[in-house]
Amino acid sequence: MVQHLRPVGPDFAESAPVRLVFTRDVAAAPDAVFRALAEDVAGWPEWFSAVAAARPTEGGREVSLRGGARFRESVLVAKEPELYAYRVDVTNTPGARAWVEEWRLAPAGTGTRVRVTFALDGTAAFRLACRLLAPGVGRAVRNAVTALDRRLA
Template sequence: MAKRLRPVTAEFLAEAPNRLVSTARLRAEPGAVFAELTDDASTWPLWFREVRSAGYTGPPPYGVGAGRAVTLRGGARFVESVVAWEEPSDGGPARFVYRVEETNVPGVRAWAEEWLLTPAAGGGTELRFTIAVDAAPAVRAVLLPARPGVARSLRRAAARLDARCGVRAD
């Protein structure tokens, strides 16, 4: 059964009592990566294998306020809303942030995720992915041991994301 979570802003990413931060380097430029992240949510399972299905819940154009529905392998479901949609400009970073409005994951009170894309020295993108959660102690006890798996999953997803952007690993 889905539970409604406490609404949070992008500032929650810095304030959350529990954070998982993972990084990856992509060869694709931030604009190409941002487009893959935001243009068509239904493509996420093609590059992020833990995502079973994803999609926007309303018609384009998408941006702040857009809704998304996501199901992960294992059955976790999320209804999300976009709270920051900052496309890259003038060589600066890009940012895509969404919060979870509803989930069937027990013990969670608030949840947000951020994809921060920074131009890398020499070309490409430095990706920092943050999961910020306020949850019951039982959930927090699972988050710490999950860090290595989340980092590994992100690195694998980043390689597939690069390929979708037309960049192949050597």
């Protein structure tokens, strides 16, 4: 069932009822990481194993995950090389009501500290599921960022 989510702004990343935050340092420079995130949308499945397909759209992207979750997203902020954030507008994920993902990139030595925030709201069951799935999501994000770093090397 397709759900249209509440249109929240980038500040939702700091105020959402559920915030999952994951960090990983990589050797790649912030500008290279930013370009991979913002400009090579179709390349996401090559380094993010949870992503089955991704394609850019006017003002956003469409993403399909392995397992069947689908998202239509709007880019909220694309501030090279430090911030890339997008909002999920439409999904088939049950119980979701609002969703922003934020990728913050900061210099870390000669590389980049990548901080990914999932800012979420939904039904009580959705919020609980997000919290229970956090360790697996964190592992997937850290593995993806490591794979991206290898790709950019």
